[in-house]
Amino acid sequence: MSKAEQFLPNFLSHREVTKELASKIGEEDYNFKPTETSMSAKTLVTHMLHSFYNFATIVKTGNPSAMVRKLEDTETNLSELADKYTTLTIETIKSITDEELAREIDMTKFLGIKCTGRQLLRLALDHEINHKGNLFVYVRMLGHTDLPMFVKK
């Protein structure tokens, strides 16, 4: 098993919670924002799904430009979108070789740092956990009180 594949359970222990929270948001609430300057619920979830897939693609290809790749979706339902990008992200992570994971990537233009593929995958997960933390507040504000733990065992 590659080192990147060993990272998969870690990714899924958080992504499964993201999916559960997303599934609680009714389509009538997709435009909900806690404040005027916040991302809407739909924009927030979409940003999380796109970002992890883009980060994983950068680790696979070594090319930082996927950071600003615009992904076009026909899915309008957040759970369907989450399923699609979770599958794409799993496939991409599975394809990352140990050499690609250890490769240094120059993310200066976008993040102000150079880092290895492994560090970038970790940053991708931290990014997901951060925004999932936002999402918990959104979902509670939408009236849900029966919420999962922040990480699945």
Place this chain on the structure above:
Amino acid sequence: MSKAEQFLPNFLSHREVTKELASKIGEEDYNFKPTETSMSAKTLVTHMLHSFYNFATIVKTGNPSAMVRKLEDTETNLSELADKYTTLTIETIKSITDEELAREIDMTKFLGIKCTGRQLLRLALDHEINHKGNLFVYVRMLGHTDLPMFVKK
């Protein structure tokens, strides 16, 4: 340098953001909650500070009972509280030997898992990032729009 000391910059890259967010919350807003069932701003920040210190103590001692340790504070200001627990947590992490970091700890009673000290420190950081993600929404709801990145470089 011990392996636990190498973890310190990682801890501080998130804790510094926690401190910056906490400093934006005026004492008149300490009881603010986004919803009736949410933790108040003060309870949330205090929970983050106590939890990381407790997790680090468990890794140091190998004794999971610090998970439910009740910490008593005389500080009423969140920034002072954050400084106090950041110092205590740094000291504790610095004192963790490589053997303690590799030791398996039975967290079954509290978390349903057994894990190494290293894994528990990582969980402590994920816990901080998750609640910091909550805190970003709180602080934005309190009227702040000039917010830091979720992680300090």
